[in-house]
Amino acid sequence: MAKRENISMSVIRRLPRYYRFLNELSSSGVTRISSGELAKRMGLTASQIRQDLNCFGGFGQQGYGYDVPKLFGEISTILGVNEGYPAVMIGAGNLGRAVSIYISGSGKPRGFRLLAMFDINPKLIGTCYNGVPVLDAGDIEEFCKENSPKAVFLCIPSEGTKHIIETLYNCGVRYFWNFSHYDIAMNYPDAIVENVHLSDSLMTLCYHITDNENVQ
Amino acid sequence: MAKRENISMSVIRRLPRYYRFLNELSSSGVTRISSGELAKRMGLTASQIRQDLNCFGGFGQQGYGYDVPKLFGEISTILGVNEGYPAVMIGAGNLGRAVSIYISGSGKPRGFRLLAMFDINPKLIGTCYNGVPVLDAGDIEEFCKENSPKAVFLCIPSEGTKHIIETLYNCGVRYFWNFSHYDIAMNYPDAIVENVHLSDSLMTLCYHITDNENVQ
DNA sequence: TAGATTGTTAATCGATTAACAATC
DNA sequence: TAGATTGTTAATCGATTAACAATC
Numbered sequence: 008m009a010k011r012e013n014i015s016m017s018v019i020r021r022l023p024r025y026y027r028f029l030n031e032l033s034s035s036g037v038t039r040i041s042s043g044e045l046a047k048r049m050g051l052t053a054s055q056i057r058q059d060l061n062c063f064g065g066f067g068q069q070g071y072g073y074d075v076p077k078l079f080g081e082i083s084t085i086l087g088v089n090e091g092y093p094a095v096m097i098g099a100g101n102l103g104r105a106v107s108i109y110i111s112g113s114g115k116p117r118g119f120r121l122l123a124m125f126d127i128n129p130k131l132i133g134t135c136y137n138g139v140p141v142l143d144a145g146d147i148e149e150f151c152k153e154n155s156p157k158a159v160f161l162c163i164p165s166e167g168t169k170h171i172i173e174t175l176y177n178c179g180v181r182y183f184w185n186f187s188h189y190d191i192a193m194n195y196p197d198a199i200v201e202n203v204h205l206s207d208s209l210m211t212l213c214y215h216i217t218d219n220e221n222v223q
Numbered sequence: 224m225a226k227r228e229n230i231s232m233s234v235i236r237r238l239p240r241y242y243r244f245l246n247e248l249s250s251s252g253v254t255r256i257s258s259g260e261l262a263k264r265m266g267l268t269a270s271q272i273r274q275d276l277n278c279f280g281g282f283g284q285q286g287y288g289y290d291v292p293k294l295f296g297e298i299s300t301i302l303g304v305n306e307g308y309p310a311v312m313i314g315a316g317n318l319g320r321a322v323s324i325y326i327s328g329s330g331k332p333r334g335f336r337l338l339a340m341f342d343i344n345p346k347l348i349g350t351c352y353n354g355v356p357v358l359d360a361g362d363i364e365e366f367c368k369e370n371s372p373k374a375v376f377l378c379i380p381s382e383g384t385k386h387i388i389e390t391l392y393n394c395g396v397r398y399f400w401n402f403s404h405y406d407i408a409m410n411y412p413d414a415i416v417e418n419v420h421l422s423d424s425l426m427t428l429c430y431h432i433t434d435n436e437n438v439q
Numbered sequence: 440t441a442g443a444t445t446g447t448t449a450a451t452c453g454a455t456t457a458a459c460a461a462t463c
Numbered sequence: 464t465a466g467a468t469t470g471t472t473a474a475t476c477g478a479t480t481a482a483c484a485a486t487c
Contacts, residue, residue: 053444220303
């Protein structure tokens with residue numbers, strides 16, 4: 008792990024995609040690939056791939072290309088996909104349960120180990136999903152102080168978010184995966200927030216339809 | 224609706240966010256705002272806001288600013304948020320049900336009208352979520368030929384996706400909201416695809432943790 | 440060695456920001 | 464009118480692509 012200085016978000020956001028493609032290549036027995044061939048498969052330019060990878064180190068070999076399993080390992084390490092960072096989920100509704108499958112239930116490592124889910128619904132409290140217990144939302148603070156989760160996944164409506172984030176932040180949590188519209192980053196500048204705005208994504212699709220309908 | 228030519232994706236992706244902020248401002252009775260004030264609230268520059276809006280027309284007034292309800296209306300129209308495009312959901316599991324709430328159950332218009340959900344699970348077939356019936360996945364083709372959905376929301380694991388997309392494409396569907404990793408755009412160049420890669424998003428968060436842990 | 444392909448520097452392209460004349 | 468703020472052009476910044484020397 009060589010250089011690494013001011014890696015741009017554009018590069019960082021491509022890493023999981025490299026990870027996926029290299030995982031597949033590696034699994035299907037490909038041992039070696041050139042930037043040109045990988046570019047063709049991923050729909051990128053060879054230049055971009057070499058630039059991206061060189062942010063983290065010289066993983067290739069001139070005249071040969073890249074060793075697929077080795078490169079896959081490097082990117083796994085860069086991402087920290089096998090670290091199993093302790094995390095908790097806030098909200099055990101449909102979204103929370105769906106998302107929990109992405110972490111615990113898919114069989115693939117995603118970097119996190121889900122310790123518990125929290126909800127206010129008495130019908131859910133005490134149940135289990137993918138081996139993860141659903142606990143009472145009132146016990147979040149106590150739980151966090153005991154278990155020090157590194158990250159929190161917020162799968163609740165925006166309304167309830169403000170207060171819960173305050174609690175979590177005060178317990179030392181600094182990493183948030185946020186499905187709500189509450190703007191964490193604006194209120195907690197030192198928090199690192201990855202937002203998933205499903206409605207924004209859907210409205211982008213809507214724009215394209217509207218745009219095309221009016222053109223022709 | 225004036226100009227509009229080659230609007231960049233960067234601008235398009237900011238539209239839903241403008242929509243959200245203007246909706247809130249409008250709801251809370253703000254009738255007028257300057258690009259500077261809006262910029263401050265949204266964490267953008269005034270320049271960018273004026274540039275963005277001017278892609279679609281001159282919605283402001285020199286010396287005054289922007290009329291909030293009017294601008295909100297303009298952006299609603301640009302996005303087509305009230306069009307209610309007919310759509311179907313493939314997959315009625317946790318993810319499909321969670322996402323269906325974003326469309327039908329939230330009370331806010333998202334541009335689409337969900338006609339039906341499809342699943343292969345006999346326990347789900349025949350049930351209803353938010354007033355949307357869950358139908359047998361085997362009937363997708365027939366349903367599409369009769370109801371001509373404009374868009375399809377794919378909330379199923381990657382494995383099953385390939386065949387279903389082929390069917391949908393042959394029924395004339397060209398707009399896809401895709402939660403799977405199957406690369407629709409690569410295989411159907413004239414399809415318009417909005418991808419949501421939840422695992423990529425999560426792994427980006429993971430990267431930040433790994434990065435910070437190693438720095439200090 | 441000759442061929443291939445990287446790592447890296449330079450050129451291009453696009454997006455953001457700054458500046459300012461137009462004008463309400 | 465004077466002040467404010469837009470619409471738009473020009474300058475800057477960053478990201479992508481192209482080129483090529485280094486080297487396996």
